Amino acid sequence: MTDRRRFLAFLAGSPLLAAAGLNERVLRDLGAGSHRRAAAALQAAQQAVQDGSLIARASAALNVFDFEPVAKKKIPIAHWAYLATGTDDDATIGANREGFDRWALRPRRLVNVDEPDAGVTLYGTRYPTPIVINPVGSQKAFHPLGEIAVARAARARDHLQVLSTVATTSIEDAIKARGATVWFQLYHDVENWARTLQMVQRAERAGSAALVFTVDLLAGSNREAMIRGARRDPRHCVDCHLGGAPLPGVSAVNDRDIRRKPNLVGYPDVPRIPETGTPTWEFVDRLKASTGMKVLIKGIVTREDAELAVQHGADGLFVSNHGGRAENSLRATVTSLPEVVQGTRGRIPVICDGGFRRGTDIFKAMALGAASIGIGRPYIWGLGAFGQEGVETVLALLRKEFELVMRQAGTKNIAAITRDHIVARN
Template identity: 70%
Template sequence: MPTDPASRRRFLAFLAGSPLLAASGLDPALFDTLLGTSTRADTATLDLAERLAGAPGTHTALQPPLIASPADALDVFDFEPVAQRNIPIAHWGYLNTGSDDDATIAANRAGFDRWALRPRRLVDVSRVDGGVTLYGTRYPSPIVLNPVGSQKAFHKEGEVAVARAARARDHLMVLSTVATTSIEDAIAVRGGPVWFQLYHQSDWSLTKQMVQRAERAGAPAIAFTVDLLGGSNRETMVREARRDTRDCIKCHLGGPPLPGVSGRVDDRDNRRKPNLVGYRALPPQLEQGTPTWEFVDRLKQSTSMKVLLKGIVTGEDAALAVEHGVDGLFVSNHGGRAENSRRATITSLPEVVAGVQGRIPIICDGGFRRGTDVFKALALGATAAGIGRPYIWGLGAFGQDGVEAVLALLRREFEVTMKQSGTTTVAQIGMRHITPA
């Protein structure tokens, strides 16, 4: 079931006209009222519709027509149902989950609706350059492929297909600590810099080796993720895993995910995560508690790579980050899968921009699905915009070609928005181009 309001509306429109729904005797208006509060309510309502329509246990009978090739896609949402068809339901749950009732996923999307565009006319926009520079490297687009773990759970080529797409379209890619491809392989396939996303380990000796390895491999930057330090409660992931009839233990030694546990399932599964294996057994230096700013200082001292923090959402933390010498920030709530704040990242962005005062780059992520979303973030002061699920929909649907198509669609939409706003470079985009809706 699509979680995005636009896809949901399209799906509902399809369902409302479906002979199956009519045959079920369910009133489409009632159906419309029932849907839309949370992923959990959506799933329950769909299950009801399926039972009434006589298609138990499968969404197939009620699916809208799917695109057959990346070229058929009109927007990134077109990839979602194709990916859902291809990806096993437990893995789909891992992709789709937020925390608690998934409300922050919806909040991230709704945040963009609070801003409207102020288009400008009669400016020569025949040539437009949407490129940005990050730490000396020029990219033709501000759209960043954010770290997403375990990509071979979505397509057999996983991060390798994504790195190929990043190379073909020249986008910045950030590789997760829990990727199913090593940082060395990702950089080799990308044929250019890939940033490394860091999940710290309870043993500093191991964390330090991971950082040094990323640096040796040629990563110019690491993004230390700070939004899961308190854990997260991912109910949709657990619920969907329970619906999967396959034997999880065949691949995951720890079995299916457990309630109340975020990301990691079981340490024994690290053998499937190349960035977590192959380190020397040095005398352990165990962390005391969870990381604080002291850890950030240590991280900075341990590497000459740029160090970014991923998951900052307040002006206070942004200012502290600059004080501690951090080189950049991701305004992020982990795509609504960290704390269930119900606050959109686009709403958090202005206070982070104020805290940073232009001193370091800011990447904003969370719910970016349209070129207009990217434009609004840049207008509010972001340097670039990160995407997670949309490119995984492309990957799950059509592998590398799907990822490339998602990037091309978002880039085209963004450049059209730039032109409609009378801006020909990213530097020209500012607050005067948007207004509260």
């Protein structure tokens, strides 16, 4: 151990590694006890020093991780940091991944699954896989076509897409590019209900079938990796962002720049920022009463809140910790999933997101009662690396892996995947 620590300290001082983009966290993880973190750090180290190993085209990817270093190279460092950041020391991002390791597969044999059917039906619409494209803000920070490229990929592969309030594409344009409904994710504006109502009505008019109300950022979040990355960017944020936003702490909150956020403009009394005031369950009641769209709540992680959500008429839930970007809970969403499902008692669909990167991850969540699963960063890696084709390939790879696991486990459709197909590891 002493030798290893000395070696790592030596590495940490190497200008060569700094030039290759290796940071202290990677080196620390290399020396960590956890097998998963060490393996991930090793992979990052290998990718950073062997530039030649980066895939040159989407079709060369073996898995979704292959897109990450390519996207990292192409995306400006401040924008990359916005994508990659968690909160505090980013530990909940790792916890989300480690949550899947707590479960092992319990496959059944001699079942004919030549043609697995991974299809799910959400509120009457059938999708060929349970993989939902989760809301991620500001996608034109990663590729010039941003959410439009993602919508076209969603259309080509027939996936459900959820558009963020702070998207760089309007809900109208996203639905046009998708050629079908896109759900609208809502950040609240408690201080001015009239404006919230206008946003909700606009989404409904545009053709959104569902409103996804995100509730896990009510107290803000401490995104240190984002600030560090922005500091390393030689460009000046103020050249593009009013007041130097979106850096928290750099400018007053009210200076947050919404010029490229079309879902926040066009109202007589424009909200300068989407998140104002602290909503309570009463806000959910108001949302429900104000729209014909389905209303889902995103960010629920406890049985108690799942029960309350059902009582307040929610039509569905996202078990989510914002991809480790909300509170640094250290609790994997796949660990929270069973109690949330229990709280709903099967009355409304539960979608789980956070750390899904493999077909086996999807299988485990479906076995624990998820109706679908959501992905965030992986499709943005695809977008940043190769635009629409990258997103499509990420979706195709995840689907291929998931269908393979379904075959391996002897489960011919989603209903056949049960709790008996997985078992807790010690």
